[in-house]
Amino acid sequence: MLSKYRLRGLLKxxxxxxxxxxxxxxxxxxxxxxQTSECIDTFQTFAYQIPKPFAPPDKRINPLDPWxxxxxxxxxxxxxxxxxxxxxxxVAVRQIGQATEIWLRGVIYSDxxxxxxxxxLLRYNEANASWEYVSSALGIPNLYVWNIFVVSDGTVWGxxxxxxxxxGGTIPTNDLPILSRFNEDIGHFEIPDxxxxxxxxxxxxxxxxxxxxxxxxxxxxxxxxxxFIYRYDxxxxxxxxxxxxxxxxxxxxxxxxxxxxxxxxGTSGAGELTLKEFSPDSxxxxxxxxPNSDWETYNGILVDRSERLWVGAxxxxxxxxxxxxxxxxxxxxxxxxxxxxxxxxxxSSDGRLWYNRFLDTxxxxxxxxxxxxxxxxGCWFTHFPANIVEDNHHRLWLAANDVLYxxxxxx
Amino acid sequence: MLITNRGxxxxxxxxxxxxxxxDISVVYPGSKSGQAQDPSVANLSSPLFIIGYSxxxxxxxxxxxxxxxxxxxxxxxxxxxxxxxxxxxxxTLTQEYERILDELLAxxxxxxxxxxxxxxxxxxxxxxxxxxxxxxxxxxxxxxDSDSLTAIDQCVSGKGTPLPGPGDGTNNxxxxxxEIFGWFRLRGxxx
Numbered sequence: 001m002l003s004k005y006r007l008r009g010l011l012k013x014x015x016x017x018x019x020x021x022x023x024x025x026x027x028x029x030x031x032x033x034x035q036t037s038e039c040i041d042t043f044q045t046f047a048y049q050i051p052k053p054f055a056p057p058d059k060r061i062n063p064l065d066p067w068x069x070x071x072x073x074x075x076x077x078x079x080x081x082x083x084x085x086x087x088x089x090x091v092a093v094r095q096i097g098q099a100t101e102i103w104l105r106g107v108i109y110s111d112x113x114x115x116x117x118x119x120x121l122l123r124y125n126e127a128n129a130s131w132e133y134v135s136s137a138l139g140i141p142n143l144y145v146w147n148i149f150v151v152s153d154g155t156v157w158g159x160x161x162x163x164x165x166x167x168g169g170t171i172p173t174n175d176l177p178i179l180s181r182f183n184e185d186i187g188h189f190e191i192p193d194x195x196x197x198x199x200x201x202x203x204x205x206x207x208x209x210x211x212x213x214x215x216x217x218x219x220x221x222x223x224x225x226x227x228f229i230y231r232y233d234x235x236x237x238x239x240x241x242x243x244x245x246x247x248x249x250x251x252x253x254x255x256x257x258x259x260x261x262x263x264x265x266g267t268s269g270a271g272e273l274t275l276k277e278f279s280p281d282s283x284x285x286x287x288x289x290x291p292n293s294d295w296e297t298y299n300g301i302l303v304d305r306s307e308r309l310w311v312g313a314x315x316x317x318x319x320x321x322x323x324x325x326x327x328x329x330x331x332x333x334x335x336x337x338x339x340x341x342x343x344x345x346x347x348s349s350d351g352r353l354w355y356n357r358f359l360d361t362x363x364x365x366x367x368x369x370x371x372x373x374x375x376x377x378g379c380w381f382t383h384f385p386a387n388i389v390e391d392n393h394h395r396l397w398l399a400a401n402d403v404l405y406x407x408x409x410x411x
Numbered sequence: 412m413l414i415t416n417r418g419x420x421x422x423x424x425x426x427x428x429x430x431x432x433x434d435i436s437v438v439y440p441g442s443k444s445g446q447a448q449d450p451s452v453a454n455l456s457s458p459l460f461i462i463g464y465s466x467x468x469x470x471x472x473x474x475x476x477x478x479x480x481x482x483x484x485x486x487x488x489x490x491x492x493x494x495x496x497x498x499x500x501x502x503t504l505t506q507e508y509e510r511i512l513d514e515l516l517a518x519x520x521x522x523x524x525x526x527x528x529x530x531x532x533x534x535x536x537x538x539x540x541x542x543x544x545x546x547x548x549x550x551x552x553x554x555x556d557s558d559s560l561t562a563i564d565q566c567v568s569g570k571g572t573p574l575p576g577p578g579d580g581t582n583n584x585x586x587x588x589x590e591i592f593g594w595f596r597l598r599g600x601x602x
Contacts, residue, residue: 054531056496056505084500086444109448109500117448360443360466362496362503 038064043378046369047313047342047355048327056362060383063368063398063405067381070404071124073104074131080115081108089387090397090404092148094156099127102389102397102404103148103156105136116163119144124404138180138189142172145180145189151234152217156182158189159212162201172200178210178222179232196239198224211250213261221261223250231280244285248274254301254309262288262301262309275301275311290323297329302344304373305351313342313355313371340365346388348396350409358385368398418466426464428577428585429491432592432602439466443497443504447474457484460595460602464582468493469504476511479518487521487600489591491581495533505533513540516547521600523591527552527581548594552581 040046040061062069075083085106092103102124109117119136136144138160145158158180162172175197180189201209209225222230229242248265251273255261259280266273275288290296290311298312308316315325329341340359347353352370359365363383371378384400391397396407418439422430430436437449447470459478463471468490475485476499495508504511516522516539526534526549539547577585592602 054494054496054528054533056503082500086498086500087442107445109444116450116453117445358441360469360497361494362498362505364496 038066039379039381040064040367040383041380043355043369043371043380046357046367046378046380047371054361054364056364057383060363060401062384062401062403063382063386063407066411067398067405067407070126070406071129071131073122073399073402073404076108076120076122076133078108078118080110081118082111084108085120085402088399088402090389090399091387092150092156093389093391093397094150094154095392096154099125100391100393100395101125103150104399104404105146105148119146121145121148134182135188138191140177140191143176147212149212149214149220150217151214153235155234157214157220157234158182159210160191175199176210178212178224178230179220194237194239196230198222199226201226209249211253213253213255215255215261221253223253223263225249229278242280242283244278244283246285252300254303256303256309257307262303264301273298288317291325294325294328295323297341299341300343300345302347302353304347304353305349306373308373310344310353312344316373342369346390346396348388348390348409349394354388354396356385356387368400426582428583428588429462429464432588433462437467437470439470443470443473444499446470447477455483457482458486459483460487460600461485462489462491462602463493464491466494466497469495469497472508472511473497473499473504475515475520476507479515484518485515485520487595487602488515488523489595489602490522490524491591492527493524493534494528494531495537508533509537509540512537512547516543517541520546521595521598522547523594524549525552525581525587525591526550545598552587 073085073088076085077083085108088104088106090102091105094101094103104122104124106120106122107117108120121134121136123132123134124130125132136146138144142163143160144163146161147159149157151157160177160180162176177191177195177197179192179195181192182189198210211223213221215221218233218235220232220234222232223246225246225248229244229246231240231242232238246265250263250265252264253261261278261280263276263278264273265276275290276285277288278285295311295314298314300312302310304310304316307319310316312329314327314329315323317323340357342355342357345354345356351374352372354368354370356368357366366385367380367383368386368388369378369380382400386398386400388396388398390409394409396409398405419425420438421427421436435451435455437446437451439446440449443466446467452474455478461471461475463469471488471490472493472495475488479485495504497504499507512522524534524537524547528534535549535551537549577583581587595602
């Protein structure tokens with residue numbers, strides 16, 4: 001038997017804490033959903049209920065028909081790293097003439113936990129069915145690209161993130177550039193001339209504090225918790241600064257057709273969120289008050305094709321400023337819904353809304369689904385949580401289980 | 412209120428008494444495999460005593476599996492509210508947890524499994540391949556994960572700021588910490 005005296009002084013104690021995510025909830029649901037062969041279950045089950053008891057599926061279901069498997073993502077071989085790609089997602093689509101290029105992002109881990117994780121980018125050329133890996137490194141130590149944006153002139157841009165993992169858990173002490181651009185000639189992202197810099201983070205709990213969103217395929221809006229709001233027109237190459245103090249991290253942005261935008265601000269991790277409306281013309285930032293506590297828990301906002309502002313999967317505010325609640329957010333119970341509420345990722349051209357959920361529960365409380373606000377029907381069609389991007393030909397793209405999938409909305 | 416994938420700060424918010432006893436605490440970054448690969452635990456030397464709460468309990472198993480494969484030694488593990496789920500490369504913890512626990516117990520790791528997660532048949536049904544009441548204990552404590560408790564998961568449920576003092580849930584009751592640490596001390600393992 002081991003003696004406490006022998007161990008004392010030698011033992012390191014490690015505590016790994018996380019989200020409390022697993023209880024059940026019972027809730028009413030006005031959302032009706034027809035379950036068909038293309039569905040694992042209804043949108044209602046996906047967004048508002050969790051199967052009980054806790055039981056991850058024996059086999060996670062890939063996107064079902066009418067989604068089409070396009071290509072298997074090739075493994076990425078880097079010495080010391082596993083070839084498996086985690087968190088793989090489609091992040092952007094680019095048209096090059098008649099050809100479509102799909103950009104994806106993932107994370108790879110060291111085989112023996114001796115090397116920091118790496119972010120990998122890759123692109124799929126539909127014309128010749130070829131894959132190419134692209135480095136996420138920026139040529140500046142410890143900086144890499146995470147989000148990808150395609151501007152209408154065909155240029156590919158990225159945000160800039162600090163590689164906390166690569167630096168052994170340290171945070172930057174210098175100002176950081178906010179944007180990067182893909183150099184087609186050398187096949188790398190780099191910091192373009194004239195880019196602005198924002199202050200470094202103040203602690204290592206929230207070390208990437210700049211949120212970037214793009215609208216009209218040309219204008220970047222840049223929000224940094226320690227700085228003001230910036231607008232960058234990628235076609236004109238011009239920055240504009242809006243001296244508006246956010247005093248909080250921006251978590252999500254949704255653009256309205258009238259040029260105004262909605263911001264979700266809040267602290268990192270779990271905590272209170274505030275929904276705000278920012279008008280670039282008047283430079284006013286005002287709070288948008290949700291009707292009551294039925295709306296308080298959500299993840300993500302989205303403006304749909306009918307200009308309705310969706311608050312997670314709870315409901316929406318229409319153009320007449322009327323709030324329509326679909327489902328009250330969980331309150332006393334339902335931790336899995338608190339931790340992974342259905343998150344809107346896309347309003348597709350056919351009017352449907354697409355949602356995903358991720359709780360890292362082997363497929364139990366996660367996946368991807370659509371909801372049609374016109375028919376009030378929806379479908380949970382895969383256990384894999386996925387981002388979805390629509391191209392100019394009304395095709396949707398997603399990655400699941402190491403396969404690239406497409407769905408033609410016109411067929 | 413929001414919930415994000417990134418978890419609360421353990422010492423400041425979610426598990427203050429557990430974190431106070433630890434040399435290192437690791438925030439949940441959005442995935443269990445990602446947490447197991449946190450740079451703060453990349454180069455630890457043996458022996459380790461590991462405490463995992465909720466999703467972190469799943470992470471603890473994923474980390475311990477990797478750590479012991481590299482020759483590391485885990486002397487004790489407190490798994491608090493484990494679900495036995497999560498991605499592990501091409502496989503999942505749901506598929507691997509029995510093997511991992513069996514291997515840890517066979518290697519001499521003392522394991523305390525506090526099951527406060529209602530409706531999870533996996534935790535209650537696990538039986539070590541070589542049962543030993545001395546090195547492994549299953550403790551059903553679903554009452555410790557009840558919303559009737561004060562401040563269970565104060566950081567996530569939108570009930571306001573964290574309690575200034577103790578609560579009465581798995582995450583924030585110092586008596587639970589002492590009870591579980593006492594089980595290890597009786598076996599000569601000093602958390």
